[in-house]
Amino acid sequence: MQFHHRAVPIALSAVLIDAIGFGIVMPVLPRLIVELSGATLADAARIGGYMLVAYAVTLFFAGPVLGTLGDSIGRRRVMLFSMLAFSIDYGLMAVAPTIGWLFVGRLIAGITGASFGPANAILADVTPPEKRGATFGLMGAAFGMGFIIGPAMGGLLAELGPRAPFIAAAILSGLNAIWILVALPETLAPENRRPFAWRNAHVFAAFKPIFHAGNAKWLLLAAFLWQFAHMVYPATWAFFGEIALGWDERAIGLSLAASGVTMALVQTLVMGRAVKRFGEAKTVVFGIIAGGSVFIGYIFARELWMIGILIVLGAFQALVWPSINALLSRMTDPSHQGALQGGMASLNSLALILAPLLLTQSLAYGSERGFTGGNFLVAAILAFAALVIVLLKVVPKVER
Template sequence: MRFADRAVPILLAAVLIDTIGFGIVIPVFPALITRLGQVGIDEATRIAGYMLVAFALAQFVAGPILGSLSDRFGRRPVLIASMLSFGIDYALMAAAPSLAWLFLGRGIAGIAGAIYGPASSVIADVTPPDRRSAAFGYVSAAFGIGFVIGPALGGVIAGLGPRAPFVAAALLALGNAAIMAVAMPETLGREHRRPFVLRDAHIVGAFRPLFDQRIALPLLAVAFLWQLAHQVYPATWAFWATIRFAWSPGAIGLSLAYVGLIMALVQALLVAPVIGRIGDRRALLIGLATGAAGFLAMAIVTAGWQVYAVMLVGALSGFVGPAVNGLLSRMVGPERQGALQGGLGSLGSVAAILSPLMMTQTLAAGVEHGFPGAAFLLAGLLALAALLIVAGRVRGPAPLPAHP
């Protein structure tokens, strides 16, 4: 595997370490919330949804700001500062004496974690436009591998107590910051930097250069609907698996490790050759179709082994993110990549604000009415809507790169 710049493998390693830290804490959230809040698992599901909203709201505000700051000062300092903040935040949550502290910690994590713009902009800085979809696939693969290691490790560390994974995550984040400070070069040349203007550091300002592109708005709608659907996993997985199959934290961690592994394999091994052969649009159609099928099948599974079979089919949904991002990144110049990627992160945050409320409440209502797969049914319908938009509106040649 050859990379366009030595910054790319360093960035991928940083994404991997960061995702391991994030994944470590997932299996213990149900136990920690029920303990601190002294509530049952059904009420803990709703509380977890509110925490995800707090996290996403902070990311919505911070995403375009961090992206625009990286257009002004470069990618490296913004990424390092975010990793340092992550480390401090995980330490805060490890010591949280109440649910209010956990909510505060999730808010800080949302601000620090709004690094989608700077991280993806490193790829756009050093990769030719026609190869960006594949490169974004490698970033997604790093996330997938992180979820292989993180939740599995979290399930093991959970044996030391529900706070132990947060300590491990803090150490990983601080170590990540140190590695980036020592090894990662800057990828945005001074000639491509632009002034930071606060009034433009929001989601509308981030997407303004796209408004005259014919397929841009349909693609943004597809990205939003897909993110709404895909949030069913972080919003409900641990609770759904506990309710549906009485899985332990260790079993939940192993299931997330499995899906992370197969997604990473798809994104590392299939995204580049498939998109190179059939193009972004067709790969996007395949990703949305298999993703929708996976959600709908998950709604009706009756045994744990069926979950693993469905995940195998749904792994081809890994084409969606790289294909959309690759198409959109061609529409702006290098001086706007941070803002664009930050805007995409902010769009994802809007989905992450709305979807946890939708998915957790749908899960809870479904359980009350004897249908625990209700949240996955909703996710499948959203993915089908995105598929119809691509089939009907995203046509014609790929857009040319915008002039600076």
């Protein structure tokens, strides 16, 4: 594949490794938590939720800081720092002697995971405005590919022990850091830099733009509820697989990879056709119905063939988020498009912080009482609440 600037593949590889790093630990995390803490699987699910919250909170605050720092000292240094820290983080988690060290590792991962912002800035620096849409599409593809590779790699490497995936991630991050050091040019010209100021890195200011979204407020609420519900997969799937289905790490990793592949196929082959025929609003409705129905299915399904069917049907929930983004863009006046995207990023971060607390606790509480589908019950309730909002407040307005 030909790239218009040599910085592009390096930035894409950083995002790819970020996503692999997030996904690679999912299959092995339950066993590693149990090994280090001596907890039951139900309690391990709770601990895993707290770890994901630690990651998300750090990411929430680190994003604006690293972005502002990149505007001051340049993108290259920030990217190099992120990748080196990623390598150190995974090496630390590979040898972690206690559960506390795992939390330290997740905190470091939250800081380094904020490299998405600098990576996007690199692409913006080197890409003409009229071509940025296609280039940013490559960023989304890199993240999606990482979330397919990561869980599959984690599941396969788990056969060598629960720490093997962390060692592999540390090596990958270290090699990428060397590539950045040797090959990545600085893309921010000196005349475009600005002094670093903490007031420019204030995360709570990101919520203000949401209130400028006007008619989009109901769709924003539905988007938040959907994102909250959809977090049931990264927050609880590995624990659900062991507790409810009796799966090992290999099965968990392969199931996550299969889910990623089917969703990618839907986005590639179905997304455009669905929007063209039904419009964005109805495509959101179809996607939420598919996702919510699959959540209900997971409450009861315990046979492998049932899970396979649900993974295929669940792929159609990939229709939701791109359609919501397109609708929000159309419902918001041109002067607030950038502000809206900033607010959406903050809402997503907030969902990433809150969802693991509720969803992992629901799984743990239910499993201790013989009901192993509590996480998906909560997700289904949230998804269908989002559906009601879209049907009553969004579709009528769009179809006037």
